[in-house]
Every structure is written in C-alpha cells, then in structure tokens.
Amino acid sequence: MDSDSTFQGTSYDPVPGGSMASATVDVHGTVVAWSLGAQWLFGYLPSEAVGRPITEVFGLGGPAPIDFASYPAAWVGEVNAHARDGTPLPLQLYAHPLHGPQGIVHWYLTILDRSASQENQPPVEDPDLAHLREWTLAQSPLPVAIFNHKGQLAEMNDSMARLSGIPVQEALGKRLRELTPLPIFTEFDDLVARTLREGKLIRHEVRSQLREDSPERAWTLFFAPLKDPAGHNRGAACTVFDTSEQYWARRRLAVLNDASMRIGTTLDMTRTAEETAEVLVPQFADSAFVLLLESVFKGAEPTFAPLHDPVSLRCLVRRSTLREPLHIEGIPEPGKVARFPLNSPLGRCLSEQRSVRFRVDSAELEEWLERYPAYREIIQAAGVRSFMMLPLLVGGRPFGLILLTRRHGLAPFSKDDLLLAQDIATRAAARIDNARRYSRERSAALTLQRSLLPKRLPHNSAVEVATRYMPAGFRFGVGGDWYDVISLSGARVALVVGDVTGHGLHASATMGQLRTAVRALSDVDLVPEELLTYLDDLVIRLNTEEATYSSAEESPRPDTMPEIGATCLYAIYDPVSRRCSMARAGHPPPAVVHPDGSVEFVAMPAGPPLGVGGVPFESVEFEVSPSSLLVLYTDGLVESRTTGMDQGLEQLRAVLSQSSSSLEGVCDSVVRTLLPAGAIDDAALLVARTRALDSRKVATWDLPADPAVVGEVRAWTTRQLAAWGLEELAFTTELVVSELVTNAIRYASAPIQLRLIQDGTLICEVSDASNTAPHLRRARTFDEGGRGLFLVAQLSRRWGTRHRTNGKTIWAEQALP
Known part of the structure; x- marks a missing residue:
C-alpha cells in the first residue's frame, strides 16, 4: 500500500516548505532521514534528528508503536507524539517497510497531523482507486480482517481491533488460533483455511464471546476468498456483522411460539410446569424454577388474602443448562419446600403481583442482600448475573412464581426480555392452574369412584x-x-x-x-x-x-x-x-x-x-x-x-x-x-x-295343593335338618315352612314346590304358579289370620319374593348355628 492519508479526521494540508512530514528509520528505530515537513512539525533540524531514536524525536514517552525489526507488513495507527517544545501532537502514522536483498532494511514513515480542523481541509482532488480501497477498509464500521495465503492475519481495521480486543501489532502475521485460547478462534481459523482451500464464500453464524471479558453475542461472519486475475486463491477476507438484536428477536419469537405450542399439552400439573421450564431453558435463560405456594399445592384455592411471612414455596420443577445442577443450600430443589422472607425479591414479587428483574449489582438487590448475607453467598456460588421473577396469577390472585437466572457470560435480562417472559408466564399460569384444578377434580372423582366401588366382595x-x-x-x-x-x-x-x-x-x-x-x-x-x-x-x-x-x-x-x-x-x-x-x-x-x-x-x-x-x-x-x-x-x-x-x-x-x-x-x-x-x-x-353346589346340600319336595300335607312337610323338614346336623333349627324352620306352604296352598295354585338349601345359611323356598306377591300387614287383635308372614319375618334373617315367568318363589333365610 502506498498512500499519504487514511481515516476520517486526517489533515491533508501541505506543510511549509512543500514537503509532507516524513522520516526514514532503520530496523532498530534510528532516524536515517528527516524531511522539512517533519522539521516544521516537530522542531528538529535534520542534523538534530538523524541518528537519534524515533521514540525520542517523536516525544512518545514510551516504546515505538511497532517492532521495526520483526513487524512483517505495513502498519497504520494513531500515536500521541509531542513537539520539541512539549506541544501535544495527535498524529496518524503510516509505516511503509522498505525492502532490500536481505529483507526489510528501512521503514518510511508518513506523518499526518490530526489536530487540524477537518472543516478547514480541502478534499483530495480526484482520489485514485488505491485511496478509495484503503479508506474503505480503514473507515468501515464493520470489522474486517485480511489473511494471506498461509492463513496469517495481514491486515485488520480498527473496528476489528476494538471487537477482538487484540492490538493490531500483536495480531499481524499470526493465525487466529495463535491469538487467544478461546475455542471460537480455533473455529474461525479452520474456516479461513477452508475458504483458502475451497475458494468459496462461507457464511457462518455463531453465538459466543469474542473476548473473555465481553458478554455473549450473536455474529454472522462472511469468509470470502481473495483471488488474483488468474483465479488463484491468494488470501481471504473476513467481515463480521453483529446480529445480536436480530438473533434475540428471533429467539423471543421462537420462544413465544414454542410456549403457545408446548405448554399445556397435558393436564398433569407437574408436567405442565416442566414444559414451561423446557421452553425457557436454554433458549431464554440459564436456569428456571417453577414454584407453587405450599397452601395451593396442598389443595387450597388462591386468595386475595395477605401472604404469610415467610412465604412457603414448593419447587415443582428446576431446569438448568448445567449438566449437574448445583446443590447449594438455599436453592430450591424439586419437591422440596423453600421459605423466603416476605420482603425478599421473591416475596415482593408475589405480594405486589408484579414481575421484576435484577442485576446482582443493582442497588435495590444490594440493599436487601446487606440484611440477608446468606443469600449473597448463594448468588455468588451459583454464578448468577441477573434474575427475573414472574408471578403466576389466576384472576389476580397469586399462586406461584417463575424464577429465571442468567449466569456470567450472558447479557443480563433486558426490558424486552421482561415483556416476553411476562407473556409466557401468563400463558403458563393459565395452563398450570387448569392442570391444578383438573388434578384436584380428578382426585376428588377418583376418591368418589373408589368409594363407590365395592371395597370387599361378598363371600359366596x-x-x-x-x-x-x-x-x-x-x-x-x-x-x-x-x-x-x-x-x-x-x-x-x-x-x-x-x-x-x-x-x-x-x-x-x-x-x-x-x-x-x-x-x-x-x-x-x-x-x-x-x-x-x-x-x-x-x-x-x-x-x-x-x-x-x-x-x-x-x-x-x-x-x-x-x-x-x-x-x-x-x-x-x-x-x-x-x-x-x-x-x-x-x-x-x-x-x-x-x-x-x-x-x-x-x-x-x-x-x-x-x-x-x-x-x-x-x-x-x-x-x-x-x-x-x-x-x-x-x-x-x-x-x-x-x-x-x-x-x-x-x-x-x-x-x-x-x-x-x-x-x-x-x-x-x-x-x-x-x-x-x-x-x-x-x-x-x-x-x-x-362353582356348583353339592346336590347333597339341596332338598326338594313337590307338594299337592292339599292343606293336609302341611303336617307331612313339617316332619320331612325335621328329618332333612337332622340329616344335615341342624337339629337346632328344626323348631323355627318348621314354623317358617308351615306358614309359607299354608299360604301357597290357601292363596296360590299348583304346582307347589318346597326347597331347602344349605349354603352358609339355611334357605327355605316355596314356589307356586301364582304371580301375586304376598305382603306384610298388621293383624288386629281379633283377626284370625294375617300373622304368617310377620312370623316368617321375625324368625328369618331376611326374606323376600322372587318372580319367575311361570309364578313366584317366596324365600326365607336363617343363619346357621
């Protein structure tokens, strides 16, 4: 490159004597030539300047901006020099290496005074293409770097230097992986090599830190091959675009869309809380906690009543980007109850029903941490940089909250982040409350269901x-x-x-x-x-x-x-x-x-x-x-x-x-x-x-419709009970059988059948061809009848009528002794 000026603000006025301020130094930085323009600017005669170190005649008060013995290429930069009388001279210095048979033997320095007012400077008349190209690189607000065919950095503008935090003089001649231990630079170095190898434009998007002390941002990098007229790759250029705002806007929209699609796919309260945390981490935050008021978790309804101090919160879900979540006392654990003072940020979030965000160095949080130093230790141990707390409300009544954190290395939560998170929290609150109410109703229905089902099946x-x-x-x-x-x-x-x-x-x-x-x-x-x-x-x-x-x-x-x-x-x-x-x-x-x-x-x-x-x-x-x-x-x-x-x-x-x-x-x-x-x-x-009932436990007798058979029935019943070893029931059974058979003969029609069954109880059945069912009635004092079924009911454990297609059966059941 051969130019007399770069960068906005450079003076283009000729100096007295018609000579540009310039000098020539050897590889040791000793002045070997001195122009009249340099004499006018610094106040040293050529005889006084030649032979002295350039740092001394420039009044730099420190080392030279580059090492003239080892620096491999031209260098442009700003220096703060001083004239002979001590007057400060903000200068633009352009160092051109002069080569001999053995390499660089001298450096030609062009010195441009930047202290003159830009408004008083005439424009360069008809600048050539070299000027325009150089100004484009130097003045571009976009970070630009140029690499030679070996992948070494040959040039970069001030924007790139500021972005990377690496001085130009330290970077030139080195590959990117040699500049910093950050893994992202190794990735960039591989992309430069690929561009040189393939000769194609490469677009690369990344979200990372470019300096250890800088926050994580999103970048779009273009690696373009630089080809000679013959089409051979001679180098590569990298242009960097900061797309953080677009990236976070897309991420916010994606998170919001994700929330509408993924939160509330089930009516399980815990699963709904998990879905909320999955939407937020890692797309939006490093960690997320979904906490429910302990009273609500146990079945109480959210109310407008003041919260108790301390506030008891049960952690439903905890999700983190860490492979192994931190287990620090004071950090809510899933399934556990944590208690926080009502005047704490979490307590105020719930009691005031408003979303809040804090940086760890904010005055409001610092004031509270002064009173509760234990929480400061928790924050420091977790490496948290910023918080966000979002109340979960239903009908204006709080029933829980979402706690989000970002650790060091990520930008703190912004106002836009807070608005997005509030929208997600509103959706999550509605769906978690739906699941909570459904779980309560389901529990009640299941309890009712199980209470209505037989608890113990009857033995038979x-x-x-x-x-x-x-x-x-x-x-x-x-x-x-x-x-x-x-x-x-x-x-x-x-x-x-x-x-x-x-x-x-x-x-x-x-x-x-x-x-x-x-x-x-x-x-x-x-x-x-x-x-x-x-x-x-x-x-x-x-x-x-x-x-x-x-x-x-x-x-x-x-x-x-x-x-x-x-x-x-x-x-x-x-x-x-x-x-x-x-x-x-x-x-x-x-x-x-x-x-x-x-x-x-x-x-x-x-x-x-x-x-x-x-x-x-x-x-x-x-x-x-x-x-x-x-x-x-x-x-x-x-x-x-x-x-x-x-x-x-x-x-x-x-x-x-x-x-x-x-x-x-x-x-x-x-x-x-x-x-x-x-x-x-x-x-x-x-x-x-x-199962089949043993035929020996069943006795059947077909009876004629003759009142005289009642006496024989009593005798037959007594004999059958004796055969079964149930003599103790003979007297009551005779009465029951006698009354049932008498009613059948008197009020019903043939055929009439008597059946005795021994099956855990003694069952007496009398069947007839009538469909008229008997019923109990109160007999008056002088009535001659109407007491038969009353006696049966008193002597039996239970009795009843069973209708058949061809009649009915009256039965009575007695407990076995």
Missing part, C-alpha cells in the same frame, strides 16, 4: 371373584366404569359391569346412582332383561331432570352434562342349576373360559345403551360347567384409538386361552397384555370362577 359359594379397576390417564380423567358382585336369594349371585359415558365428577356421581339402582333392583330379584329396562327408565328420567334443571338456569353450569349415557351387563349365576342368564345394554360381550381352556364370547343381543328407551332388552341363558371363568369388562380394556374392538377381543381371547389357574394371575396377564402403557380410558375387569 357360587363364584370366586377377582377384579381390577384402571382409572384413565390425565388426558381423559376419571370415568364412570364400575363393577359389582351381589348375593341373591337361593345361593345365586349377580355379576355386574357398567360404563357411564364422559369423565369427571359427573360421570362418577352418575355411576354411583346407577350402581345403587342396580343393587336396589337386584333385591327385588328381577330377571336381567327386566332389570335393564328399569335401569333404562332411570337414565331417561335423570336426563329429563338434568335438561329441566339446565334450562331453568340463565347460564349452564360447567359441571353439567347435556345427556347421560351408559352401558351395562347384568348376569345371574345359579350354582344349584349351574345355569347363567344375562342381558346387556350396549356393552361388550362377556367371555367364557371353559375348563378345557377354550374361550368363547357369549352370543347375545347387544341391546341399546341405557337412556335410549323404547327398545326391549333380551337375555340369554346357558349352562356353565363348574370351574369355568366368566370374564366381564368395559370397553376401555379392549378398545382404544389404535386398537379396534374386534382386534381387542382377539387379544383378550389369546390372553385368556393361556391364563393361569390363579384368578389374580388372570387379571394381571390381561391388564399387562392389553394395557401395557396404562389405561387411556377407564377400564374395569371382573373375572369369576363358577
């Missing part, structure tokens, strides 16, 4: 039973699935499985109503299809009442459902006849596992779901071999979004065909195979192994 000789209930996951909530086992008269047992549509408290409450209704109707000993008809009427009535109640309100309640729907399967098994009758209302068909291991699904009419009305239900009856399995279940076990009903039934068939001898093992195998990842929808399973 008809079946051995095992059950499972799997509540739905958080996405759907607790549903209305239920099962029940009900002891009936005549040693029979009823098996029930049902499913109420919908989820939540309403479904659980409806399930409780239907289960109670089924138990009440089963006490009347209704056949399956008739019981489902009554149950269908009940659901229709509930829907009517719900619709009437909702229409009477100005606005519908959020906990009401537009319509109740349910499915149900009701089965009755008789261990005496070994026959099973069942009917279903839109429910999946039950499976029967025969003693030989074969599995079949009972072919029976599906029937409409409960609440449809107008369509009759039909039942089927079939014989069941002893030790067979009756498998009743809800659709959540065999059907899902990925598995159709037919596929689920085949999977169930395959599992049951290889089931173990233990009923608990059967249940475990079915659940493990069909629900490996847990239940998506509610699922109920009831497995019953059938």
